[in-house]
Amino acid sequence: MTRSVFFKSAFLMLTLGSTLAEAQLLKPRMDLLGGDAYFRRFVYASAGEYQIDGHRLTITEKLGVATRFMLTMPNSNIDQMIQALNHMGGYGNDPQYANQMKTFLQKNQSKINSTSGFVFHDSFNAYTITAKNNGYVVTLERHQFQNYSFPNTSFTTAAPNARLNIHIFNDFQCAQCRSMWNNQLPNWIKEASKLGVGIKMYHAPQEHNEHAFKMAVVSECAGRQGKFWDFAHLAFSDWSWVRQTPEQVENWISGAANTLKLNAATFAACRKDAATETLVKNQMFSSESLFPGNMPAIYVGGFQVQNPTDWNEISLLIQLAK
Structure with missing residues (x-):
C-alpha cells in the first residue's frame, strides 16, 4: 500500500474554507463541465469521458455527483499538468499556489516517475500523479481520513x-x-x-x-x-x-x-x-x-x-x- 504524503502549504493555510469552497468534487458532472472555463473546453467522447487535444477526462459519479476525476495528459509538461491539477482541485489559476505545488512536485519527481505514481493529499482531496507517454495521468478523489x-x-x-x-x-x-x-x-x-x-x-x-x-x-x-x-x-x-x-x-x-x-x-x-x-x-x-x-x-x-x-x-x- 502506498502511503499518502500530506501537502500542507502556506497558501493552503491561508485559503482553506474560501478557495476550497469552490472544489469541483461532489458537484454534479455538468456543473463542473459548464462552470469552470478550463473544463468547458472538453467535448463529449463517450459515457463519462471528455477530451480535447488528445487529453482525456474521465469522471466517475455516485449519487449524482462527481466522486473521482482521472485526466490523461500525454505529451504535457509539468506546468500544464499543474494547471489541470489546480482546476480539478478547485484552486483555479492562482500563481502562488501553482508555484508552491510545482516546487512540491519537483521534489517528488522520482515518485511521479515510479510505476505506482506519487500519492498525496490535502485536507479535502487525494491525488495520484504518474508520468506516462511523455506526460502525466492525474487522478483526484476526496481524501478520507481513517x-x-x-x-x-x-x-x-x-x-x-x-x-x-x-x-x-x-x-x-x-x-x-x-x-x-x-x-x-x-x-x-x-x-x-x-x-x-x-x-x-x-x-x-x-x-x-x-x-x-x-x-x-x-x-x-x-x-x-x-x-x-x-x-x-x-x-x-x-x-x-x-x-x-x-x-x-x-x-x-x-x-x-x-x-x-x-x-x-x-x-x-x-x-x-x-x-x-x-x-x-x-x-x-x-x-x-x-x-x-x-x-x-x-x-x-x-x-x-x-x-x-x-x-x-x-x-x-x-x-x-x-
Missing part, C-alpha cells in the same frame, strides 16, 4: 454506538462554533439519530482565543460528572465570559458549576489534574494533524465537510461513507 486519525472522546450523542460518526472539533471561544452549536447542531442530532449516525465532539481550542483552553478543560471536567453537553450549552448560550478578565471567567465557571450542581471537590480536583490538560492537548494535536483550517472542523466518515453549516453536504457524505 478512523485512527480521530482521538477517543467520551462525548458522543445522536447514536452513541454507531459505526459511522460525525466528528466535530470545537472551540468554545469561536463565533462560528457558537453559531453551529446554537443554530445547526440541535437539528443535526435529530437527523443523525434517524440515520443511526453518531456525533462525536472534540476539543480544539485555538491559541489566539484567550479563554478557549481553560473552557475546554472545564467542559471536560463537567463531562466527568455527566454534564458536558449541559455545560457546553451554558457556555455557548451565555457568551459574556468571552469579554471578561481571567478572574471574572473563574467566577463565571463557579456559577456554571453551581447551576449544573457539580460536585465541587471532584470538579476542582479534575481541573488540577494534569491528565485533564493532557487529554485536551492531545485532541488539539489531533486536529492539527488533520489540518482542519477554520473552526469548527467537521468530518463525516473521515471526509472533511467544506461548509460546516450545510446539512445537505453532511447528508451526502454520510451516504458516500456508508
Whole structure:
C-alpha cells in the first residue's frame, strides 16, 4: 500500500474554507463541465469521458455527483499538468499556489516517475500523479481520513454506538462554533439519530482565543460528572465570559458549576489534574494533524465537510461513507 504524503502549504493555510469552497468534487458532472472555463473546453467522447487535444477526462459519479476525476495528459509538461491539477482541485489559476505545488512536485519527481505514481493529499482531496507517454495521468478523489486519525472522546450523542460518526472539533471561544452549536447542531442530532449516525465532539481550542483552553478543560471536567453537553450549552448560550478578565471567567465557571450542581471537590480536583490538560492537548494535536483550517472542523466518515453549516453536504457524505 502506498502511503499518502500530506501537502500542507502556506497558501493552503491561508485559503482553506474560501478557495476550497469552490472544489469541483461532489458537484454534479455538468456543473463542473459548464462552470469552470478550463473544463468547458472538453467535448463529449463517450459515457463519462471528455477530451480535447488528445487529453482525456474521465469522471466517475455516485449519487449524482462527481466522486473521482482521472485526466490523461500525454505529451504535457509539468506546468500544464499543474494547471489541470489546480482546476480539478478547485484552486483555479492562482500563481502562488501553482508555484508552491510545482516546487512540491519537483521534489517528488522520482515518485511521479515510479510505476505506482506519487500519492498525496490535502485536507479535502487525494491525488495520484504518474508520468506516462511523455506526460502525466492525474487522478483526484476526496481524501478520507481513517478512523485512527480521530482521538477517543467520551462525548458522543445522536447514536452513541454507531459505526459511522460525525466528528466535530470545537472551540468554545469561536463565533462560528457558537453559531453551529446554537443554530445547526440541535437539528443535526435529530437527523443523525434517524440515520443511526453518531456525533462525536472534540476539543480544539485555538491559541489566539484567550479563554478557549481553560473552557475546554472545564467542559471536560463537567463531562466527568455527566454534564458536558449541559455545560457546553451554558457556555455557548451565555457568551459574556468571552469579554471578561481571567478572574471574572473563574467566577463565571463557579456559577456554571453551581447551576449544573457539580460536585465541587471532584470538579476542582479534575481541573488540577494534569491528565485533564493532557487529554485536551492531545485532541488539539489531533486536529492539527488533520489540518482542519477554520473552526469548527467537521468530518463525516473521515471526509472533511467544506461548509460546516450545510446539512445537505453532511447528508451526502454520510451516504458516500456508508
